[in-house]
Amino acid sequence: MDPDNAVVRLCGEGMRAEAEGRTDDARRLFTEAWDAATDDYEACVAAHYLARHQETPEDVLRWNVECLERADEVGDERVRGFYPSLHLTIAKAQRDLGDDAEARRHYAAAAERVADLPAGPYGDGIRFAVAEGLRATGRSDLDGPPELETLVARLCARADLKALGLLLPAHLGNLGSQEDWTRLLTAAQMVHASRSLPDEDQELLGRALGAVTALVVAAQG
Structure with a gap:
């Protein structure tokens, strides 16, 4: 976003106020940004931040829908990366x-756009939240095989950070696509190849690999 744009500048000041705990100042600055908006792009940016400071779910929804509608009106690369967070x-x-x-429906729409996010903690956070939301609203097909779920629980119990560091991003961020299952398979293969697990867990992971491989093949079809 253009830091010289008046609306973007006001939103930046609002974010600083929010980070410093000055909630009233933040809300005032975001409202000023909305009032100063001269086109759909500026209104989209201001509505996004105003949505953060609403007190009821109805108003949060109203401002986020406003933001989404304005983004649709803009329809270019400037708003491409907004959609995953907006739908979330x-x-x-x-x-x-x-x-x-x-x-x-909106979790699914967010899942379709996560590839537009840059790699890194922000994109991972959105992906994890979308996957969690899909599971919470009925998508049971995103869970790994039981062997993998059992293994992850064991790794968490003994704080095996090395293995968890490889497995958890792919496991928690699985949105059910072929690419996601392949990413999970690759992570599991790396852990298996390290031979760092106790024999029982190594054998469990071997069985999990077979199950994940089948899921990759199914996703290809």
């Missing part, structure tokens, strides 16, 4: 309002 926040608001079906 709308889904959360829908869940708070008890509409899991509509929430699931």
Whole structure:
């Protein structure tokens, strides 16, 4: 975003106020940004931040829907990376309002756009939240095979950080695509190849590899 843009600058000041605990100042600055917006792009940016400071799920939803509609009006590369977060926040608001079906639709829309996010902690955080939301609203097909679930629980219990560091990003961020299952398979293969697990867990992981391989093949079909 252009740091010289007046709306972007006001939103940046609002974020600093929010980080410093000055909630009222943050809300005022975001409102000023909304009032200063002169086109759909600026209104989209301001609405995104205003949504963060609403007190009811209804108002959170209203401002995020406003943001989504403005992004659709912009329709270019400037807003491409907004969509995963936008659909995620709308889904959360829908869940708070008890509409899991509509929430699931927006979680699915977010999942379709996560590839537009840059690699790194922000993108991973969005991916994890989307996967969690999909599971919570009925997508049972995102879980790994029972052998993998058991292994992850054992690794967590003994704080095996090396193995968890390889497995958890792919496991928690699995959105059910062929690429996601392949990513999980690759992570499991790396752990298996390290031969760092106790014999019982190594054997369990071997069986999990077979099950994940079958899921990759199924996703290809």
